[in-house]
Amino acid sequence: MNCEIICVGTELLLGDIVNTNSVYLSKELAKLGINVLYQSVVGDNDSRLEECIRKSLEKSDIIILTGGLGPTADDITKEVCCKALGFELEINEKQLRKIENYFCSKNIEMPESNKKQAYLPKSGYVLENNNGTAPGFAIEKNSKCIISLPGPPREMKPMFENGAKPILEKYSSAVLVSHNVRMIGIGEAKMAEDAGKLLDGENPTVAPYAKDGECLLRVTAKAKDKNTAEKMCSKILDEIYKKFSEYIYGIDIDGIEYAVVEKLKEKKLKVAFAESCTGGLCAKRITDVPGASQVFDCGVVSYANSIKNKLLNVREEDLEKYGAVSETVAKQMAKGVLELSGADIGVSITGIAGPDNDGSEKPVGLSYIAVAYKDEVVCTEFMTARKDRDYNRFANSSKAFDAVRKIIDKF
Amino acid sequence: MNCEIICVGTELLLGDIVNTNSVYLSKELAKLGINVLYQSVVGDNDSRLEECIRKSLEKSDIIILTGGLGPTADDITKEVCCKALGFELEINEKQLRKIENYFCSKNIEMPESNKKQAYLPKSGYVLENNNGTAPGFAIEKNSKCIISLPGPPREMKPMFENGAKPILEKYSSAVLVSHNVRMIGIGEAKMAEDAGKLLDGENPTVAPYAKDGECLLRVTAKAKDKNTAEKMCSKILDEIYKKFSEYIYGIDIDGIEYAVVEKLKEKKLKVAFAESCTGGLCAKRITDVPGASQVFDCGVVSYANSIKNKLLNVREEDLEKYGAVSETVAKQMAKGVLELSGADIGVSITGIAGPDNDGSEKPVGLSYIAVAYKDEVVCTEFMTARKDRDYNRFANSSKAFDAVRKIIDKF
Numbered sequence: 097m098n099c100e101i102i103c104v105g106t107e108l109l110l111g112d113i114v115n116t117n118s119v120y121l122s123k124e125l126a127k128l129g130i131n132v133l134y135q136s137v138v139g140d141n142d143s144r145l146e147e148c149i150r151k152s153l154e155k156s157d158i159i160i161l162t163g164g165l166g167p168t169a170d171d172i173t174k175e176v177c178c179k180a181l182g183f184e185l186e187i188n189e190k191q192l193r194k195i196e197n198y199f200c201s202k203n204i205e206m207p208e209s210n211k212k213q214a215y216l217p218k219s220g221y222v223l224e225n226n227n228g229t230a231p232g233f234a235i236e237k238n239s240k241c242i243i244s245l246p247g248p249p250r251e252m253k254p255m256f257e258n259g260a261k262p263i264l265e266k267y268s269s270a271v272l273v274s275h276n277v278r279m280i281g282i283g284e285a286k287m288a289e290d291a292g293k294l295l296d297g298e299n300p301t302v303a304p305y306a307k308d309g310e311c312l313l314r315v316t317a318k319a320k321d322k323n324t325a326e327k328m329c330s331k332i333l334d335e336i337y338k339k340f341s342e343y344i345y346g347i348d349i350d351g352i353e354y355a356v357v358e359k360l361k362e363k364k365l366k367v368a369f370a371e372s373c374t375g376g377l378c379a380k381r382i383t384d385v386p387g388a389s390q391v392f393d394c395g396v397v398s399y400a401n402s403i404k405n406k407l408l409n410v411r412e413e414d415l416e417k418y419g420a421v422s423e424t425v426a427k428q429m430a431k432g433v434l435e436l437s438g439a440d441i442g443v444s445i446t447g448i449a450g451p452d453n454d455g456s457e458k459p460v461g462l463s464y465i466a467v468a469y470k471d472e473v474v475c476t477e478f479m480t481a482r483k484d485r486d487y488n489r490f491a492n493s494s495k496a497f498d499a500v501r502k503i504i505d506k507f
Numbered sequence: 508m509n510c511e512i513i514c515v516g517t518e519l520l521l522g523d524i525v526n527t528n529s530v531y532l533s534k535e536l537a538k539l540g541i542n543v544l545y546q547s548v549v550g551d552n553d554s555r556l557e558e559c560i561r562k563s564l565e566k567s568d569i570i571i572l573t574g575g576l577g578p579t580a581d582d583i584t585k586e587v588c589c590k591a592l593g594f595e596l597e598i599n600e601k602q603l604r605k606i607e608n609y610f611c612s613k614n615i616e617m618p619e620s621n622k623k624q625a626y627l628p629k630s631g632y633v634l635e636n637n638n639g640t641a642p643g644f645a646i647e648k649n650s651k652c653i654i655s656l657p658g659p660p661r662e663m664k665p666m667f668e669n670g671a672k673p674i675l676e677k678y679s680s681a682v683l684v685s686h687n688v689r690m691i692g693i694g695e696a697k698m699a700e701d702a703g704k705l706l707d708g709e710n711p712t713v714a715p716y717a718k719d720g721e722c723l724l725r726v727t728a729k730a731k732d733k734n735t736a737e738k739m740c741s742k743i744l745d746e747i748y749k750k751f752s753e754y755i756y757g758i759d760i761d762g763i764e765y766a767v768v769e770k771l772k773e774k775k776l777k778v779a780f781a782e783s784c785t786g787g788l789c790a791k792r793i794t795d796v797p798g799a800s801q802v803f804d805c806g807v808v809s810y811a812n813s814i815k816n817k818l819l820n821v822r823e824e825d826l827e828k829y830g831a832v833s834e835t836v837a838k839q840m841a842k843g844v845l846e847l848s849g850a851d852i853g854v855s856i857t858g859i860a861g862p863d864n865d866g867s868e869k870p871v872g873l874s875y876i877a878v879a880y881k882d883e884v885v886c887t888e889f890m891t892a893r894k895d896r897d898y899n900r901f902a903n904s905s906k907a908f909d910a911v912r913k914i915i916d917k918f
Binding site: 108109110111112113114115116118119120121122123124126132133134135136137138139141144148151305369371374375376377378379380382383384386388389392393394395396397398399400402403406407436437438450451452485486489 | 519520521522523524525526527529530531532533534535537543544545546547548549550552555559562716780782785786787788789790791793794795797799800803804805806807808809810811813814817818847848849861862863896897900
């Protein structure tokens with residue numbers, strides 16, 4: 097089954113917003129084994145949208161539309177869609193009451209214009225919207241299926257999940273299951289080389305990807321049902337684990353900070369950060385994880401040398417002799433924050449993120465990450481080839497988390 | 508002049524990457540006064556790409572393609588494009604030498620496959636790539652223009668700027684100039700209401716937008732040249748300034764942290780942060796700004812009460828009596844970090860970001876932001892209606908920056 101995603105909205109054509117709906121839908125459709133062959137964006141314009149739908153019907157079995165279901169005059173998706181397919185709109189009393197209740201619960205009188213949202217195609221499925229006032233719909237004609245969803249992601253996603261997916265499952269003869277094996281400490285080229293023949297498989301496929309400061313292997317299996325696909329993946333995942341165990345921090349996980357919080361929780365340990373070049377990014381990332389308070393009490397952003405000395409007990413003469421970006425200072429920072437915070441693991445990051453260097457002869461991209469625990473302190477020097485401040489800061493914070501991940505095993 | 512953007516790449520259809528090229532190009536084309544009526548994404552497939560280009564030629568004057576210029580067999584944009592338009596490819600000796608030099612400078616032997624990248628349409632413009640090995644090209648036929656750019660944004664953007672834009676300017680009879688007036692402390696609905704008739708203008712247009720924790724008015728003028736358009740905007744911008752002066756933190760600026768760093772620099776002041784719920788996000792955001800070290804020395808992430816007490820001198824009995832999320836504690840945190848850091852302004856943020864609350868009866872979304880300076884300390888209570896952790900953290904960090912912005916005027 098081939099599918100086209102059509103996103104309706106002039107704001108997309110102006111580049112005002114990023115088209116994240118296409119990303120979400122493409123991923124979800126892939127999981128259902130439905131091939132997305134085209135994505136299109138078209139503005140809030142009757143004739144262009146109609147032509148777009150007509151052309152899409154010629155080449156695709158399934159069309160998924162997002163956007164244009166609002167109450168204003170330039171919300172035209174429903175009207176144009178019905179016109180192109182020869183369906184009539186009629187008022188849906190249940191949806192009208194639901195929209196009225198929505199306003200009632202907020203103590204606002206329903207604007208007359210919202211009544212428009214209760215008109216739906218006569219012979220289609222209504223897709224409930226529990227996060228806004230625009231119901232969606234699905235219509236089927238000549239064994240083709242057209243689904244219309246609202247534009248705002250927080251309305252579109254639950255409607256897809258609860259309303260559209262059960263309908264689409266009928267159209268799918270296969271399911272796709274994917275797993276992402278995430279790694280830090282190995283480059284993409286080396287990872288691909290070491291993966292060797294694993295990358296040649298046709299089902300499951302194994303594909304290498306690089307992300308900022310880390311990389312991943314995606315294993316994807318296609319089968320008639322989820323269980324079979326999972327079993328196919330599992331064999332390959334075992335092989336990947338054997339080859340890359342020292343680099344893998346998790347599978348299907350949101351990021352290294354999630355893996356680290358989980359591991360710290362298991363061992364009932366706490367971590368503290370002393371950050372210079374990352375400027376609070378490690379603290380920000382660990383506290384992105386709900387429940388981080390179980391494993392994280394304290395972070396110090398010691399951006400100036402005076403603060404490194406005052407709060408973290410880094411010796412002034414070492415700051416002068418070796419500079420802030422040095423192994424000596426990194427180690428003292430890590431020890432300092434360990435002592436200050438009373439945590440089990442103290443981590444420090446000091447480096448030159450760019451775009452310019454610190455006036456010394458040290459290059460942009462150089463960094464030192466130290467970890468203090470028990471009576472030990474270890475430090476690693478890193479060098480990236482990039483002058484990109486955002487990249488260097490993010491990659492350094494990931495390396496710091498990876499350093500913590502490895503130390504946890506020593507407890 | 509009407510334009511279609513066609514992005515080529517199966518990774519886009521799978522939802523593996525977000526289509527940021529379309530956003531960038533749409534914005535740039537709008538500035539040139541070129542209307543983007545369609546955006547499409549098509550996979551690395553000969554016949555579908557060819558059909559897509561043919562259909563696009565029927566409806567658009569300008570086609571901009573991105574992606575598919577790499578050295579591998581599934582990079583087909585150049586070949587398909589020339590086939591659809593009846594152009595021939597030939598080796599371009601200058602580009603071949605450039606590609607060879609690219610590898611030579613990295614001490615790598617050029618893989619044979621990269622030779623493919625030096626083949627270019629016989630009668631077209633070559634667009635130089637100074638950030639990779641794939642040259643782009645522009646061809647003109649029957650007063651239509653087709654431009655092909657590489658997929659990676661760091662290659663695509665400079666090529667568009669330096670190579671494609673000068674060609675496209677010929678096709679443009681008008682320019683668009685936009686300015687974004689950014690505000691914090693006023694909601695979108697209230698802003699739109701207060702803007703009143705300003706929103707009805709047709710040229711310049713004024714459009715309201717909401718972003719996480721802030722909102723903006725975009726003023727856009729269309730004219731035959733840039734100067735005229737700027738003058739048209741400037742009149743409206745004055746009116747907006749008069750109405751919203753207390754909320755506006757900047758025009759065409761990357762974010763409130765940039766405005767704050769600028770203002771602090773002007774007055775030679777330093778700020779320090781004591782963060783609880785934002786967990787380092789304020790420190791992270793201020794150090795996102797290159798040169799932040801002139802205005803920022805120190806941040807403390809006091810996620811646990813014990814750290815609030817130990818590092819920031821928040822009184823234990825107050826933590827117990829009022830809880831960490833309280834005006835009393837916020838004020839002590841701000842004073843504490845002011846003293847600890849030796850900065851001119853100390854800011855604290857304590858709140859309940861969610862998804863769950865802190866076990867007390869306080870609701871998710873509640874926060875206190877305090878600013879200590881000289882001998883003063885002021886605190887504001889905020890409440891958002893959302894349970895979204897990321898939103899609440901980001902919005903709170905923006906409010907903290909806005910609080911700093913307002914205090915700077917007291918120096």
